[in-house]
Amino acid sequence: MAESIIELKEVNMTFKRGWLLRGAQVQAVVKASLDIKEGEILALVGESGCGKTTLGKIMVGLLKPTSGQVLYRGKDIWNMNRSEFKEYRRNAQIIHQDSYAALNPVRTIYQSLSAPLLHYRLVKNRREARDKVAELLQLMGLTPPEDFLDKYPHQLSGGQRQRVVLARAVSLRPKFIVADEPVSMIDVSLRLSILDLMRRLNEEFGIAFLYITHDLATARYFVKEGRIAVMYLGQLVETGNLGQVIGKPRHPYLQALLSAVPVPDPRKARTKRPLPLRSLEFPDPTNPPSGCRFHPRCPYAEDICAKEVPVLRPLDGRMIACHLAERIPEWHLW
Amino acid sequence: MKPLLSVRDLTVEFELTRGILKAVNGASLEVHKGEVMALVGESGSGKTTFAFSILNLVPPPGRITSGKIIFDGRDVLSLSEEELRKYRWKEVAMVFQAAQNAMNPVMRIADQMLDTAQAHGKTSRGEVLERASELLRMVHLEPSQVLHAYPHELSGGMRQRVIIALSLLLDPKMLILDEPTTALDVVTQAYILDILAEIRQKLGLAMLLLTHDMSIVAKVADRVAVMYAGKVVEVGNIEEIFYDAKHPYTVGLIKAAPSLIGDIADKRPIPGSPPDLINPPPGCPFHPRCDYATDRCREEVPVLTPIGDGRVVACHNWQQVHL
Numbered sequence: 001m002a003e004s005i006i007e008l009k010e011v012n013m014t015f016k017r018g019w020l021l022r023g024a025q026v027q028a029v030v031k032a033s034l035d036i037k038e039g040e041i042l043a044l045v046g047e048s049g050c051g052k053t054t055l056g057k058i059m060v061g062l063l064k065p066t067s068g069q070v071l072y073r074g075k076d077i078w079n080m081n082r083s084e085f086k087e088y089r090r091n092a093q094i095i096h097q098d099s100y101a102a103l104n105p106v107r108t109i110y111q112s113l114s115a116p117l118l119h120y121r122l123v124k125n126r127r128e129a130r131d132k133v134a135e136l137l138q139l140m141g142l143t144p145p146e147d148f149l150d151k152y153p154h155q156l157s158g159g160q161r162q163r164v165v166l167a168r169a170v171s172l173r174p175k176f177i178v179a180d181e182p183v184s185m186i187d188v189s190l191r192l193s194i195l196d197l198m199r200r201l202n203e204e205f206g207i208a209f210l211y212i213t214h215d216l217a218t219a220r221y222f223v224k225e226g227r228i229a230v231m232y233l234g235q236l237v238e239t240g241n242l243g244q245v246i247g248k249p250r251h252p253y254l255q256a257l258l259s260a261v262p263v264p265d266p267r268k269a270r271t272k273r274p275l276p277l278r279s280l281e282f283p284d285p286t287n288p289p290s291g292c293r294f295h296p297r298c299p300y301a302e303d304i305c306a307k308e309v310p311v312l313r314p315l316d317g318r319m320i321a322c323h324l325a326e327r328i329p330e331w332h333l334w
Numbered sequence: 335m336k337p338l339l340s341v342r343d344l345t346v347e348f349e350l351t352r353g354i355l356k357a358v359n360g361a362s363l364e365v366h367k368g369e370v371m372a373l374v375g376e377s378g379s380g381k382t383t384f385a386f387s388i389l390n391l392v393p394p395p396g397r398i399t400s401g402k403i404i405f406d407g408r409d410v411l412s413l414s415e416e417e418l419r420k421y422r423w424k425e426v427a428m429v430f431q432a433a434q435n436a437m438n439p440v441m442r443i444a445d446q447m448l449d450t451a452q453a454h455g456k457t458s459r460g461e462v463l464e465r466a467s468e469l470l471r472m473v474h475l476e477p478s479q480v481l482h483a484y485p486h487e488l489s490g491g492m493r494q495r496v497i498i499a500l501s502l503l504l505d506p507k508m509l510i511l512d513e514p515t516t517a518l519d520v521v522t523q524a525y526i527l528d529i530l531a532e533i534r535q536k537l538g539l540a541m542l543l544l545t546h547d548m549s550i551v552a553k554v555a556d557r558v559a560v561m562y563a564g565k566v567v568e569v570g571n572i573e574e575i576f577y578d579a580k581h582p583y584t585v586g587l588i589k590a591a592p593s594l595i596g597d598i599a600d601k602r603p604i605p606g607s608p609p610d611l612i613n614p615p616p617g618c619p620f621h622p623r624c625d626y627a628t629d630r631c632r633e634e635v636p637v638l639t640p641i642g643d644g645r646v647v648a649c650h651n652w653q654q655v656h657l
Binding site: 047048157159160187188189190191192193196214215216217218220221224246256257258259260261262263264265266267268269270277280281282333 | 519520522523524527546550552576587590591594595596598601605
């Protein structure tokens with residue numbers, strides 16, 4: 001078993017809204033425990049507002065959790081000394097959905113990509129930086145690099161910009177990258193090529209990836225035999241091997257989510273029936289349901305579900321947070 | 335049977351500082367009464383501009399430079415302003431992209447309904463509200479709760495359902511839906527697509543559904559038109575398109591659509607990137623990305639050709655193409 005690169009231990013994250021004493025609180029992440037091994041690929045899947053981006057930011061040290069621990073190679077990142085923390089931040093990178101917002105519009109690609117190299121002294125001088133940046137662009141499939149070095153972000157397509165953003169993250173030779181919805185703003189014909197590129201970076205350089213998405217189908221494409229973690233309103237509800245979890249979902253929320261995902265095959269799409277939910281409305285995150293946060297929408301909920309917060313526990317080769325897991329009827333896509 | 339909508343060789347140009355951009359470049363399409371036609375294309379393929387043209391609503395600097403649009407026997411492009419006002423919403427209604435976020439925030443839903451009806455000449459308050467209530471029930475909303483609400487009091491999915499009800503207020507013969515579920519969660523999306531199918535059953539109106547997502551097409555469409563670089567490149571019924579596509583771009587789109595089922599190894603991106611519409615490639619606009627391209631494709635623009643069973647395809651080599 002490979003060593004963990006990032007480990008979350010019972011992480012809670014509460015945001016205060018408003019100011020002074022009246023501000024409402026949003027608990028965006030509730031007691032999340034999750035670990036990612038060296039070189040692993042893991043998909044974190046959930047709908048908008050479920051806390052998946054917050055969890056990603058916590059993993060790369062951009063947010064400090066309200067409680068709980070974030071360990072990088074076994075060391076608590078919020079108890080590191082300055083140089084350890086800097087080294088950790090170099091090793092843990094993040095890329096975002098909007099590649100246009102991620103790049104400074106008045107800097108050329110060369111300028112954007114050389115800045116981190118010079119900052120971390122990974123190159124000796126500007127001459128070397130230019131060669132290194134060209135090499136990176138080549139690696140990202142932006143060829144010939146000379147065509148891209150002196151361009152501005154607006155001169156590139158969405159797919160090309162996302163490759164530049166990936167190049168910048170990879171330039172620091174990280175061990176771990178959080179990719180937060182990296183393809184949702186990219187043309188459908190090109191999405192898979194960005195995922196293929198990330199896959200290659202994982203295979204060639206052993207970079208671990210946390211792929212954050214709302215899209216189970218791209219998660220399946222990218223993760224392949226890897227793991228998936230499913231999140232609902234701040235709580236991790238089911239984690240495990242992706243094939244196993246999607247093939248035989250145990251948590252009622254995951255069953256509902258899978259039944260709602262359309263498939264690009266008309267004969268299959270028209271025989272797939274949505275699982276009835278008790279309510280379609282997403283609860284107010286500032287006033288979340290007690291106990292299991294899914295219980296008001298869950299067709300199987302019982303009294304205990306409103307009273308106690310379920311924790312992830314092993315069952316059927318995966319981890320699941322549901323009081324009634326053993327009794328939830330089996331469910332398949334067809 | 336005569337089509338409800340017939341668009342022939344439509345071209346829409348935008349004069350920009352860099353040059354002339356042909357957002358729609360000789361596109362043709364027919365939509366029949368009561369059918370759900372999906373218009374599939376990536377961003378920049380021209381599908382939204384195509385839809386705006388059907389309403390004769392192309393925003394400047396865009397202009398329709400050639401082509402003919404016949405709706406239910408009438409020539410849309412020669413209608414007067416007054417006639418257009420009656421044609422829009424009563425004959426063809428459109429749910430615009432992200433319309434759920436474009437409602438008037440200080441007007442209650444009931445007033446938005448009344449406002450719309452009045453602007454199109456329907457004045458009886460009681461009648462309008464009665465019809466509005468019926469339509470709200472059709473989209474699974476409780477009129478007593480929704481009519482008096484302001485938009486911010488409703489969730490995104492509820493607002494989108496209100497917009498769909500609003501679009502149907504004047505009993506149009508055709509409804510255009512531009513990416514109606516893009517901003518919504520998966521569960522809400524599935525619910526709205528089911529509602530659209532129900533509406534179609536109950537009202538029997540035609541729908542033109544604009545989307546980039548082949549999974550949504552698979553779920554709701556009867557027929558599919560694929561657009562690329564401002565042209566309709568293939569039209570067929572749902573089974574033909576998904577199981578026997580004849581245009582290499584259609585094949586590419588199906589193979590590039592990730593799925594929960596099937597072999598992942600069959601999936602792959604389309605090489606290259608979408609064309610620059612100001613300087614499109616000569617010949618077939620898809621040839622630089624096409625596995626089947628020959629010299630002829632680099633020189634001669636393929637035209638939309640009937641290949642039997644009401645299918646049309648614009649490809650020189652369609653006989654060699656298979657999924």
